[in-house]
Amino acid sequence: STAYSNKAKPSEYSKYVDNARMDFDRALIIDPKNTWALIGQGDVNTWLQRHEDAGHSYEQALVLDPLFDLARHRLSTLYTAEARKLAVAKRWEPALAVLQKLLGDHVPDGWVFDHKEAYLLRSDIYKKLNQPARAIDDLSVVLRVEPADTQVLLTRAKLYRAQLQGHLAKNDFDRACMLGSRDACRELP
Numbered sequence: 001s002t003a004y005s006n007k008a009k010p011s012e013y014s015k016y017v018d019n020a021r022m023d024f025d026r027a028l029i030i031d032p033k034n035t036w037a038l039i040g041q042g043d044v045n046t047w048l049q050r051h052e053d054a055g056h057s058y059e060q061a062l063v064l065d066p067l068f069d070l071a072r073h074r075l076s077t078l079y080t081a082e083a084r085k086l087a088v089a090k091r092w093e094p095a096l097a098v099l100q101k102l103l104g105d106h107v108p109d110g111w112v113f114d115h116k117e118a119y120l121l122r123s124d125i126y127k128k129l130n131q132p133a134r135a136i137d138d139l140s141v142v143l144r145v146e147p148a149d150t151q152v153l154l155t156r157a158k159l160y161r162a163q164l165q166g167h168l169a170k171n172d173f174d175r176a177c178m179l180g181s182r183d184a185c186r187e188l189p
Helices: 010-030 035-047 051-064 069-088 092-103 116-128 132-145 150-162 166-178 182-187
Strands: none
Touching: 010 035, 035 051, 035 069, 051 069, 069 092, 069 116, 092 116, 116 132, 116 150, 132 150, 150 166, 150 182, 166 182
């Protein structure tokens, strides 16, 4: 970690990563249900750019302890980054498949904040695929846990307006304006 933060060359810290990998592998041989060792194994695989293996380790930790917030956060970060790369390459369907693994059909409200970037990314992909209702649904999930996010309110308002749902658009523009968004205030009649 110190070598990495000092911007050392990968060759300078690869020994440490290899040692960590071996330590976590040994820990899992001793105790295959050790969630902390699974997190460590996932982190090492993330460092080694083995994203599928990293995701598997984090998912295993969550199977053992569904309330393990650190595993959920690491998995969210990993899958969101993977989906973002696919979206940048305009590979919408694979990006949605990755996000679906993370978001599924329902995410408890307590975890939505950790998944906010994933919801926003999926909403953006839905907009690009001309699926505004799904984009609005994802933005609404974010607003349920973060109702004062003016950028999300503004984005949803524009989608409502494009769908000819003027009353809902006006409500979001009003709310964002009251929260200090000048862009939202300019949109009001």
